[in-house]
Amino acid sequence: MAETSSGGDRLFRSIAAAKPKLVTGVPDGMLAETIKLCEETPDFPYIACAREEECIGVACGAAMAGERAIVMVQNAGMLNSLGAYATMGLRYGLPFVVIVTNRGALADPNGYDIEKREAFDAGVRPMARVFDFDAGNLPDDLIPAAFKWAEAARKPVILALEKRLQGETRMGGEAAP
């Protein structure tokens, strides 16, 4: 079921501002609005993958040709993709952007999401650069800035978007320890 995500349109506009060659992903409720907008735009193709690891491969194919590519997946999907992220993205130093909805936050307490979030913290953060953001309050220049960082660092970057309680602050824009 699609969830209301007040940041969906804002995220799409930030994606479009980065002028990607392609966007690829596997749906999550928090990403549904953005995915629909990506499917409708004539500015770049949205490649709907059957499984998240494929998305990393698709992004690597574009990045190997020097093009900007964006991946959108849920945290459980990122966990499915760590082998590809490491052996292609990190090994070849490919500057693509991965948008991960980090489910299971304090404001997002579905029982089936809790372990995904804990596994994301334990498995992804030690090997990848992750910047955390409030999905309801995204900076307009988020995706262009993420590409600038990835291209300077010569490696992919993960933007973890989460639901937050009103007034909750949690290291916005900073990597978690």
Next chain:
Amino acid sequence: MSSPVNTSNLPSQKDAIAAAIALYPKRPFAVSDVASQSGWLKAAGHDARNLYVSGPMGLATSVALGLAASRPNEQVLAIAGDGALAMNLTSLATIAGMKPDNLAILLVDNRVYEFTASVQSPTRDLDWIAVGRAFFGEGQCVRLSELTAERWAGVKRPALIVADVAPSAAKPPPLGLTPAMIRAEFLGASRG
């Protein structure tokens, strides 16, 4: 238990890869899976348009899809082993859904994990022609042994080429290329 397959008359993986590339009037971008396919692709003929995928097994079809979407005016050939493609079989569903008209997959089927002591692959009895036809349709799944350049030019993409190949007693020579070298050379060719 696998069916006995007479491999004495089958081409080598290296020769099958070279034959598939030769079907194209202009050299395609060739995206090969890690280990066996990358080694044999390089042995068949190194070219700046070769993209040697460094892992994980099976990702070549997805990398090729991203490349094909990025270079719609170029032909892209993904090269996958049977064991590798089985690890990313869902990519066939994705490719079938996207319908890239510049992407083909060469499946080199030797029925073993050649780089892993030639342990038998679980797909050794799979009818890959039937699998390809289920995803892409009858006209878009063909045997390499039945192809000519003229016939290949008329095959709609995306397409699957199935090549039965003989398992090799030896691994291919090492790539001898660093990731930085592969990336830099391919970047130049893909922008050319």
